[in-house]
Amino acid sequence: MDIYLGKPRGFCAGVVRAIEIAEHSIKKFGSPVYIKHQIVHNPHVVTALEKKGAITIENVEKIPKGSTVIFSAHGSPPSDYDKAKKRQLKIIDATCPLVTKVHNEAKKYTKDKRKLILIGHEGHQEVIGTMGHAEVYLIDDRIKWTLPKWPKNQPITIITQTTLSIDDTMKVVRKITDYFSNVIVRNDLCYATTNRQLAVKKLCEKSDMILVIGSPESSNCNRLREVSESHGTPSYLISDADSLQKIKSKISGKIGIISGASTPELIVQQIITSLNADEITEIQVQEENINFTLPKIK
Template identity: 45%
Template structure:
């Protein structure tokens, strides 16, 4: 069996930053560190951090007075920020800088007097946080049908923003529908849409050209991971979302010679390795990797944590 790895795959810069904030906060201040919502949408990552002393909560009223608190990579509403200030909770904000950029875009459009539309999925943590960061009502659309159902005058000055786990390709049809229906529409340039989402989707499309079956490593509640699986299915290939190697079903691979393997932006490399190990139990495996985009972007850490080594770095230093 040939296993062909997508490139890029797995962790993006925003996820790396968020996980490092939790790890370094634990190193500097000790356990427990309270994290509002899952730091990223991956069960393995959450469980690993929980084992190190992180406590995950959905509401700040679950956080004891004075306890170190981290906001997840998805961002939070202003009401959450205000509650943390009211309770004098020490907070590290692990919101992805690209999500923060969407917040700022939304505020800028609202300040200019435009009606705001967000392209995203109802109930997603990032959408909830973004809508709560803007002081005006935000209309949410996911499909072209949602655009048709917007109860707004056709000459309304409109602006759109997008959920970062949606790519240029995911949003193109909805943006076109907005432009076709409304005469005064503005929004961010396509180059401002999350690079990691677009790169991983483009890599899966390349993978579909050479594979017989697609495996995506990621959690069910990961929007970007689920979309990668859907892309494979859209190309007509059997496509499966797996948490790790334990989820592999040998029956999937009858008559399959080339397996395309990728991972969502919140899935670590070790889970990809566990899938390869599981495939090796089915027979000989030859692993190769497609050429792809080199992602060199890094996001800075909060000043208070920059000189704190992660557990891995600390082990190297002590050795």
């Protein structure tokens, strides 16, 4: 079996930063440190932090008064910060700076009296967070959607969830710009999402099948599987070497492997070992050397 290994793959700068924030906070404040929502959408990362002293929780109001809370990389609505303040929690923000950028855009364009369209997936933590920062018209292209009933010359700004499919998002953007005459389109799809989708497209040219390594809860991992399928290459999203066993009988030919922005490289290497490949070729489509600085944790 030949394996083509996509690059860039795995952790993005926002995920590295969120994990480091959580680790530093546990060291500094001791256990437990509460994390609002999974710090990133990967169970291996979540479990590793919980073993070190983190408690993942959805409801800020259930966190004991005076504790420390970290807000996850996906971003949270201001109402969650307000609840945390009311409970006198020490607040540490692990929101990815590229998600914060979208929040700031939402606030700026609202102030400029432009209406906002958010392209994103209803119920995803990042979308819940962004919708808390400004009034938006949400378009979720996984379901039947319609354009807002606004005048054609209504000033509009389009913002997006950071982890969507590039191609699907552009289709929605085109429909909006074809109808409305005064539209600003922000490019909010993050570099990590873009690069991994470019990598999976390249892998599709060489592979009979693509394995996307990551959590079924991860938006960017799901998009990688869909991108592969839309290029005509069958694809499976598997979370680890155990879930590989369930599909092992279906694996044949040349296998492309990619991992999402929240997947630890260790899991990828474990899967490669289980596949016992004859040859592994790394296919790099883009250099990636972005780092985000940590906030002061005090």
